[in-house]
Amino acid sequence: MTNTTATDSGSRKLTIARAMAEATAQEMRADPSVFVMGEDVGPLGGVFGNTRGLYDEFGGERVRDTPISETAFIGAAVGAASDGMRPIVELMFVDFFGVCMDAIYNMMAKNTYFSGGKVKVPMVLMTSTGGGYSDGGQHSQCLYGTFAHLPGMKVVVPSNAHDAKGLMTAAIRDDNPVVFMYHKSLQGMGWLGTEKGATVATPEQSYTVEIGKAAVAKIGQDVTLVSLGAGVHHCLRAAKALGEEGVDAEVVDLRSLVPLDRETVRASVAKTGRLIVVDEDYHSFGVSGEIIASVAEHDLACLKAAPRRVAYPDIPIPFAPTMEQWALPNADKIVDAFHQMMSQ
């Protein structure tokens, strides 16, 4: 096992979808207890491509298409994980959590605690997040904060293929339940729009990215932009635009929400004195508020200006492209937020 960074990854580029499938295949080869189940994960290869090739290599016993019964198969994953297996289950859209949340937060996330640490639940719940392609308000949410709020499950949100592969490998090997939240616009599926910045050099050999460690995606001195998943790419574009104005922005990619790397965020804000949090999840009671609180309760004096957030408004996600695009975070909004911060 090695920890690598995006800078020593060689030249082969993968999409996040391919990176997830490769990590899964490598772990399945190494460990017979690893298996995959979910809707359309078999011959189809996953609606978002992240199990492509697994069925052909491992067969239907270890790559199981399930009935459309999330409560049953996620509950079954809890039972299998408690009995020596390492299931990877897919909740196709995170929006569907409403039909199966009991299995997730009352069993998957709590059985270890209820047993005083004697029952391990080593499973990965992978689920797609995010909108921007007019799929309406039941197929476009992020819900990062909802999962991170509930104790007992780790939560990871990769922004690029390198991290996705390393986090997936780490998640499969983890003895705790890990919710792996991937953003549809980063998957490299052309039909969902593709964020080119997510398709990056990715080593072929197996490696892990430590769960709970943020990355500084761009070093800067003047303002800290904190985000996760697709938001990281909005921040990088905003940083580029700000750079043209002579503003040197630092971009922190959280990568994990649970555990949350507050130290990296605090160290960055201690340096820049300014904080903007960018989150495609809903504005209130979520990630953006938690990040700002983590800085403020630690050292209010390090802030040269009131923190800002660019997050999804507290509305169900609208269908019409005009409305949805208006509501989503983007680089322009981040630049505007910086200007407002500086004008006060």
Place this chain on the structure above:
Amino acid sequence: MQPTNDQRLWMYRQMVTSRHLEERIEALYMEGKTPVFNMAKGPIPGEMHLSNGQEPCAVGVCAHLDAEDVVVATHRPHHIAVAKGVDLNAMVAEIFGKASGLSGGRGGHMHIFDADVNFSCSGIIGESLGPAAGAALSRKMQGKPGVAVAFLGEGAANQGAFHEALNLAAVWKLPVVFVIEDNAWGISVAKQASTAVPRNDLRASAYNMPGVHVADNDVEGVFTAAGEAIARAREGEGPTLIEIETSRLAGHFMGDGEDYRPEGEKEGLQQRDPIPRYRQMLIEAGLLDEAADTELVGEARERVEAAIRFAQQSDFLPPEAALETVFV
């Protein structure tokens, strides 16, 4: 399939043990809760769901199980835990919330986990089925011996989880048995007011699996039905659904006034208490006489008393231990 004489006495002993445990918990639970009932008071705070009357379901099933077999039980788990062989001292200590409890007091009476005998339970209605199906899948995939049993109440058969899990277990032909303890009441709502079918075992046909009904809280009827179902599971022939007509001799939980029951129902159930009935049957079969019964009951009671003493003499974990074991 009939029980051997040893199995008969084993089942009787487990029923007596479980009943005495519940009677002692009932008394201890009420300490500090009178004259004004306050759930947070006393040596055993919180909700308490006693299993008095439902013992035949537990012993008739668990008579066929070994430690390696998996059981996932309900919010009313004590009788099943006793029959499955959960460490009694550690379980009672857990019910008291003590450091020596199965999880140091983090779980309590609705969250009994004993990995040594593959026992767990959940406080949420209908949530035993998915994990049991998954444990059965695990055994099938690993080629390891053992079957899984999910216990549930008759009210849980109206949960989506029930229907999803039955279908999943049948379509994957999993070595699992679903055991419904039909005590006729979902808290205060009668089965006939909540359920469109008279018997939930009839629902098995919707999932292409055998459905078996056991009437009248009959210990040996449960033994036979469960034995056949578990044998089917062990032989790779797939899941079975069993519904047992049992009786809830206590309220839904301690403090339940049970005003919703028709007049005389409770007295009728008490007259049909399965434990004296089984005792009488064993005496008539020549397996038990007064002296042997007194000895057996005394041993069972002493086992329970020892567990209670163990729990009472244990300390609590320091409160900040609450922060531990969220993750391993």
